[in-house]
Amino acid sequence: MSRTRQHAIAAVGGAAAAVFAMFVALAQTHVIAVPYFTPIALQVDGLKEKYAAGETANFAVTANGYGSNCHSLEVEAMQDGQRASYYKKVDDCRFMTITHGQYNFTRSFDYGSEVMGKAGAYTVDITFKDLVDNREAHVTKMFEVEG
Structure with missing residues (x-):
């Protein structure tokens, strides 16, 4: 696998993790309504x-x-x-x-x-x-x- 492809996969994975972390944080602060994450x-x-x-x-x-x-x-x-x-x-x-x-x-x-x-x-x-x-x-x- 090429080095460029490895960097692209790592970047996409990091972006997905960041988006998910932001989603959970917004749900816990009740900015968005996601019942499962409501403490x-x-x-x-x-x-x-x-x-x-x-x-x-x-x-x-x-x-x-x-x-x-x-x-x-x-x-x-x-x-x-x-x-x-x-x-x-x-x-x-x-x-x-x-x-x-x-x-x-x-x-x-x-x-x-x-x-x-x-x-x-x-x-x-x-x-x-x-x-x-x-x-x-x-x-x-x-x-x-x-x-």
């Missing part, structure tokens, strides 16, 4: 920064994005290094018809005196995973309970 976005609504001891914390976790209908949600609240609350829901993909599409998943939580009975700093770690596409999002929120 999972986690949103936490209703969680305040400070609570009184025994007060109820009501908040909701929403996951938006594109992916499969088989996923998991894990929410763990820690108070000064000790687990105060734990929630985990994992779909069993073996017994589901897997479909792909846009999802808008919401789960509400109520933390009462059993969780927030002690004054201190609390950390809530939230992880949402798409179990088929192997993508995940994680967010950590902090709040304080004053005694």
Whole structure:
């Protein structure tokens, strides 16, 4: 194979890689709409920064994005290094018809005196995973309970 032909093949390959990288970058920044490349976005609504001891914390976790209908949600609240609350829901993909599409998943939580009975700093770690596409999002929120 001639040297000129090798350079031409390398140039075409490099250009194709650059175009694909730009396509993925534009999709992830939502400049263009390509559902598969839309990252999972986690949103936490209703969680305040400070609570009184025994007060109820009501908040909701929403996951938006594109992916499969088989996923998991894990929410763990820690108070000064000790687990105060734990929630985990994992779909069993073996017994589901897997479909792909846009999802808008919401789960509400109520933390009462059993969780927030002690004054201190609390950390809530939230992880949402798409179990088929192997993508995940994680967010950590902090709040304080004053005694």
